[in-house]
Amino acid sequence: MTGEKDLAVLLQNMEPVLNAGEYVFCTVENLRDIPDIENVLFFFRETEAVTIVLEKTTADEWRMAYSYIASWITLNIHSSLEAVGLTAAFSNALKQENISCNVVAAYFHDHIFVAKEDAEKAMEALYTLKNN
16 A cells, blocks of 8 residues: 555545644653653654653653744645645645644554644645635
């Protein structure tokens, strides 16, 4: 299964889902500094540190610093990692509403993190994009 590449099909069939919870971006020096890797949504190694994303409640429990509280939206359509234009289309739709987005492309779906206070407006913008 390689996923859909056709932008029109992706936009018409995408199903944005607002996942429950609040999510934060934190950093650690290395993965050994994480008390329980199973509680991490994802991590990415950068030159400066390892960025981890996890639920805010877990970060608070672990006393981790963060400066941004996000909501997590999943686009429920299996998009190909080679698809062209999907990220541009939804980020432009969010830009039109003055909504910042942080995007993660995983194997099966694209995931969008928006400021918690923008979550409902972001969902509306994504549904508008889907229905146009």
